[in-house]
Amino acid sequence: MDNANFFRRVYDIVRQIPPGRVTSYGAIAQFLGSPQSARMVGWALNNTKTELGDIPAHRVVNHNGFLTGKKAFGGINTMQELLESEGIEIQNDQVIRFQEIFWDPAKELS
DNA sequence: AATTTGACGCGGT
DNA sequence: CACCGCGCCAAAT
Numbered sequence: 001m002d003n004a005n006f007f008r009r010v011y012d013i014v015r016q017i018p019p020g021r022v023t024s025y026g027a028i029a030q031f032l033g034s035p036q037s038a039r040m041v042g043w044a045l046n047n048t049k050t051e052l053g054d055i056p057a058h059r060v061v062n063h064n065g066f067l068t069g070k071k072a073f074g075g076i077n078t079m080q081e082l083l084e085s086e087g088i089e090i091q092n093d094q095v096i097r098f099q100e101i102f103w104d105p106a107k108e109l110s
Numbered sequence: 111a112a113t114t115t116g117a118c119g120c121g122g123t
Numbered sequence: 124c125a126c127c128g129c130g131c132c133a134a135a136t
Contacts, residue, residue: 024119038117041118042116057117060117061117062117062119063119068118079117
């Protein structure tokens with residue numbers, strides 16, 4: 001993490017999210033030192049699909065556990081399918097047990 | 111070049 | 124409990 005690029009850092013963090021776990025935009029933003037820049041995290045993730053890295057952006061949802069960005073995955077169910085294939089239960093576009101599988105970068109990476 | 115909007119989050123009304 | 128507005132920064136129009 002030499003480069004202090006906001007986006008680059010987001011990618012690095014998201015890449016470290018373990019399977020079966022999820023995190024939120026705000027958590028990442030907070031870890032980056034800008035708790036109120038959650039929007040930028042969203043933008044960064046949107047770029048991930050262009051970045052062509054193995055970035056599991058589907059493991060990042062909003063603070064409520066809703067799959068707000070599923071549309072950006074091309075297919076409406078793509079994000080959900082990916083999560084389900086990892087053992088994460090989704091219901092009504094929302095992550096079940098969100099709090100239980102929540103992965104906090106500031107806590108896990110600290 | 112200026113304005114709007116967006117995969118957000120939180121506090122206030 | 125529902126709706127509104129603000130903050131933050133970058134990209135799209």
